[in-house]
Amino acid sequence: CRLNGQKVFGEATLSEDPCVKCTCSGHKLTCTKRSCPVLQCPLSKQIRTPGECCPRCIERREEIHRGSPMCIIGKAVHFPGKPYHGDQCSNCTCQNGTSICEKSTCPILECALEDQQREPGECCPSCPMPAEFRSTCTAAGKVYQNNETWSLNACTSCECRAGEVRCANIQCPKKKCGPNETLLTVSGECCPRCVESPAVCTVFGDPHYKTFDGNFYSFQGSCKYQLTADCVGHTFSIRVTNDARLTKYSSWTKTVTLKLEGVKVNLGHRMRVKVNGTRVEPPYRLNQTLDIYRSDDGTEVIVETALGVKLSWDGLNFIQVQVPTAYKGKLCGLCGNYNSIFRDDLFTRAGLNMTHNVWRFARSWAVGGPKACTRQRKKELAARHPQCKSKKLYPLCKPLRTAEVFGRCNSLLNPDNYYESCRFDMCECPHRQCYCDSMAAYAHECVRQGVQLPDWRSLTGCSRNASGLLPAARAGQFLPLEPNAIGAGILQQQLQQQQQGSNSIRRHPKRLRRPKLHEPQEQELDLPPQLTHDRKHHKLLHHPLYRKQQLLQQQQQRLQEQNSIPVRPISGNRRTPPPLQR
Structure with a gap:
């Protein structure tokens, strides 16, 4: 619809008459005029x-009681x-x-409000009769022909009518978007509209899964599984390998593999990255196919593809997959089918709904066969019914529900799923900081919702992953954070920091072979300070450098003993015995 040359998609208000509101429906413009109440003043x-x-x-109005x-x-x-x-x-x-x-309601007039005339005793105003027909209009120093329209901005446009400038202004209604929508103003449009946000699937801890549609479940299988894939166009696939880590009921993500057309990216522990089998160091760019870079704080490796698929990995157990809305209804795997219905996310590869049986659903997406599992089949089945060994560490999960740490986020999100995941992880935890996995995942979700959190790591005792920091941070020189540098900006900045600045693959340097024990060694090996033996680090006795140092010390001690044996003279014709050979 058009109103004074302005395109109208919803409601619009005439700028010269605020009592008139027009609505476009079915390519028809319907206008209504508000009737004002009778006032008790002249x-x-x-x-x-x-x-x-x-x-x-x-x-002011005064009430008179009569x-x-x-x-x-x-x-x-x-x-x-x-x-x-x-x-x-x-x-x-x-x-x-x-x-x-x-x-009485007066009709809508074509002339401006200041040009309307009211005859004495008449209710409704009228437009004056034009003295002469004018075919042009002048506005802002420009001359416009009759029926010509022009735009002042995206919300206001004007039209020349018989020598008069008529303008229409759109008043945008207040909109409240849904939980998975973002208010976005499209270029060329006046009013913002709710646009569906990219879908996100999250994996963390022992592993716990949040699907693209928001379904939350836990699965402790120790094999290789299809996390998500394009099951219609077959443009990409993401697989994960879980490791039991010598536990009975638990498992953690060990590696993540992203496959595109002709490209294979492997993400391993400590954020090691391989592209087509070759070790690379972020930042790395492969033509126009993908970009690999670290997050602004250096704790994650991020892979962005030309398809719009974004993969984040912290080198330990946290995975976040983001896909554009173009893949809606085309995905399958442990992350669900992405159709905005969370109740049907747990469909097996054969199309059976296993909402009541998570293990059967997840095992249907296993790939690689038994050789890809780190736990025997009998023990794998026993992990379906985990038993909590100790509940003493449950209080470490309480900060998820306290207002001091995550209070700003708890008003928008429900922390109960993350709290239960935290308690589950603390039942069989190889170390005391398993609770940090759930808190880190919840903090990611809070930041994605636009919530600014306090330093939750300091408040909860969760230190950052030392192996995941940038080289300067590992050396003790922490880099300043740039909160506004995201996405392509981070990648461009990291690419400029490279001295060569080329797209060639940076191969991992070859390791030097250690000299064999029987080879001559003129200089004494100095052990690093961290290899100094004490009672707390008794395992360093078996370190190759320490054993080599011990052998050298023993050889030197023998030579000193041979040269320092005293020789006493003996009376008579008895000969002096030669030095003892040891």
């Missing part, structure tokens, strides 16, 4: 605020049952001290 005491439809009284059923409008007294005119457009009747009025 016209001389009424005021109209610019931009408002109805006038109001300048003086015993008779008469009506008082202004200074006039009206008797019951006798009709009278409240104003030029109102026909009123007094009933039991109350004025009941009917007001």
Whole structure:
């Protein structure tokens, strides 16, 4: 629809008459005019605020209590049952001290409000008769022809009508977007609209899964599985390998593999990255196919593809997969089918709904066969019914529900799923900091919702992954964070920091062979400070460098003993025995 040359998609208001509202529906423009109430003050005491439809009284309204059923409008007294005119457009009747009025609605006029004329005694105004027809309009120093339209901005446009400039202004209604939507203003449009956000699937801890549609479940299988894939166009696939780590009931993500057309990216522990089997160091760019870089704080490796698929990996157990809305209804795997319905996410490869049986659902997406499992089949089945060994560490999960740490986020998100995941992980935890996995995943979700959190790691005792920091941070020189540098900006900055600045693969340097024990060694090997033996580090006795140092010390001690044996003279013709050979 068009209103004075302005395209109208929803509601629009005429700028020259705020009482008129027009709505576009089915390519038809329907306009309504608001009728103002009768005021109990004369016209001389009424005021109209610019931009408002109805006038109001300048003086305050006073209530007069009277015993008779008469009506008082202004200074006039009206008797019951006798009709009278409240104003030029109102026909009123007094009933039991109350004025009941009917007001005539005036038609919508084509001329501007300041050009409208009202004849004495008439209710509705009218437009003056044009003295002559003018075929041009002048606005802002420019001349426009009759029926020509132009835009002042995305929300306002004007049209030349018989020498008069008529403008229409769109007033955007207030919109509240859904949980998975973002308010976005499209270029060329006046009002923002709710656009569906990219879907996100999260894996963390022992492993716990949050699907693209928001379904939350846990699965402790120790094999290789299809996390998600394009099951329609077959443009990409992501697989994960879980490791039991010598536990009975638990497992953690060990590696993540992303496959595109002709490209294979492997993400391993400590954020090691391989592209097509060759070790590379971020930042790395492969033509126009993908970009690999570290997050701004250096704790994650991020892989962005030209397809819009974004993969984040912290080198330990946290995975986040983000896909654009173009893949809606095309995905399958442990992350669900992405159709905005969380109840049907647990469908097996054969198409069976296993909402009541998570293990059967997840095992249907296993790949690689038994050789890809780190736990025997009998023990794997026993992991379906985990038993909690100790509940003493449950209090470490309480910060997820406290207002001091995550209070700003708890008003938007429900931390219960993360809290239960945290308690589950603490049942069989190789170390005391398993609770940090759930807190890190919850913090990621809070940041994605736009919540600024305090330093939750310091408040909860969760230190950052030392192996995941940048080289300068590992050396003790922490890099300043740049909160505004994201995505391509981070990649471009990291690429500029490279000295060579080329797209060639940076191979991992070859390791030097250690010299064999029987090889001559002129200089004594100095052990690093961290290899100094003490009671707390008794395992260093078996370190190759320490054993080599011990052998050298033993050889030197033998030589000193041979050269320092005293020789005593013996009387008689007895000969002095030669030195003892040891």
